Amino acid sequence: MSSDPTPVDRMAGVAPEPGVTKPDPILTVDGVRRSFGGLTAVDVEHLEVQRGTITALIGPNGAGKSTLFNLLTGFDRVDAGEWSFEGRRLNRLGGHQVARTGMVRTFQLTKALTRLTVMDNMLLAAPGQTGERMWGAFARGLWGRQERANAERAEALLERFKLLAKKDEMAGSLSGGQRKLLEMARSLMVNPSMVMLDEPMAGVNPALVQSLLGHITALRDEGMTVLFVEHDMDVIMGISDWIVVLAQGRVIAEGRPADIRANKEVVDAYLGTHHEEPSDTAVPAAAEPEEDR
Numbered sequence: 001m002s003s004d005p006t007p008v009d010r011m012a013g014v015a016p017e018p019g020v021t022k023p024d025p026i027l028t029v030d031g032v033r034r035s036f037g038g039l040t041a042v043d044v045e046h047l048e049v050q051r052g053t054i055t056a057l058i059g060p061n062g063a064g065k066s067t068l069f070n071l072l073t074g075f076d077r078v079d080a081g082e083w084s085f086e087g088r089r090l091n092r093l094g095g096h097q098v099a100r101t102g103m104v105r106t107f108q109l110t111k112a113l114t115r116l117t118v119m120d121n122m123l124l125a126a127p128g129q130t131g132e133r134m135w136g137a138f139a140r141g142l143w144g145r146q147e148r149a150n151a152e153r154a155e156a157l158l159e160r161f162k163l164l165a166k167k168d169e170m171a172g173s174l175s176g177g178q179r180k181l182l183e184m185a186r187s188l189m190v191n192p193s194m195v196m197l198d199e200p201m202a203g204v205n206p207a208l209v210q211s212l213l214g215h216i217t218a219l220r221d222e223g224m225t226v227l228f229v230e231h232d233m234d235v236i237m238g239i240s241d242w243i244v245v246l247a248q249g250r251v252i253a254e255g256r257p258a259d260i261r262a263n264k265e266v267v268d269a270y271l272g273t274h275h276e277e278p279s280d281t282a283v284p285a286a287a288e289p290e291e292d293r
């Protein structure tokens with residue numbers, strides 16, 4: 001029995017060149033620029049993210065990765081350029097509106113959120129609280145139904161991410177890895193088609209790294225598109241279908257892990273600030289989480 005080509009199979013013929021077009025982009029970015037004073041933080045001429053893949057956004061400190069995430073998800077304003085998600089232009093939308101289109105990003109748990117229970121964290125991330133804007137008996141009925149649906153979804157996600165036993169504990173009591181799982185679980189409350197993960201492995205104990213990687217690949221295998229920023233080269237090379245390299249705000253390279261490994265410009269730019277080893281150790285054999293908790 002022949003199976004349909006996967007999104008990754010469909011990228012087989014895509015050349016590893018900055019700004020290359022993809023067969024089925026879910027996100028397309030054109031001429032997006034953002035400066036702070038005299039510093040150009042982001043200057044992306046053209047970038048496409050293929051639907052259904054895990055795409056890594058990498059680059060040295062200050063390359064513009066977080067700024068690009070903020071711009072695309074409506075948490076910062078571009079100076080110029082446009083971008084569309086699922087064919088819909090997002091330029092003027094704020095963060096919550098962008099999330100409603102199906103593109104969500106994870107956030108590190110703020111201090112305020114660490115003082116809430118795991119379950120309350122999940123419920124706060126739930127889509128539109130219909131009841132808040134409505135009144136009367138009918139509205140209360142609707143509200144109740146939505147609350148129940150949200151609670152059920154939250155429990156199902158907590159179970160999936162092995163956090164159900166912690167649902168009544170303060171989020172601040174979770175380990176670094178469990179916080180990352182909660183951040184991921186929260187983002188899924190709105191049932192997105194694309195998730196943007198900001199350093200999903202930072203502060204994660206080695207014991208949880210494999211579990212987190214498994215969750216990320218499972219999301220992709222269920223059809224979700226994953227775009228993530230990460231510094232750990234093992235993680236990047238291990239799970240990415242495609243890698244985009246930013247340096248000084250620009251896309252300087254794109255390709256499969258093997259293409260990126262073989263790209264001297266990238267190795268130089270990336271290793272310049274992240275590794276002290278010579279460039280032939282660009283991909284060390286063992287995972288080294290940034291920080292244990």
Ligand SMILES: Nc1ncnc2c1ncn2[C@@H]1O[C@H](COP(=O)(O)OP(=O)(O)OP(=O)(O)O)[C@@H](O)[C@H]1O
Nearest residue numbers: 036039040041059060061062063064065066067068
């Ligand atoms: N709000 C801001 N005001 C002024 N400069 C900023 C602001 N946000 C980012 N920058 C600057 O823009 C550049 C890009 O920063 P950004 O945080 O996007 O890089 P990054 O690739 O995410 O870095 P890192 O890997 O260290 O997180 C940096 O020079 C940074 O100092």
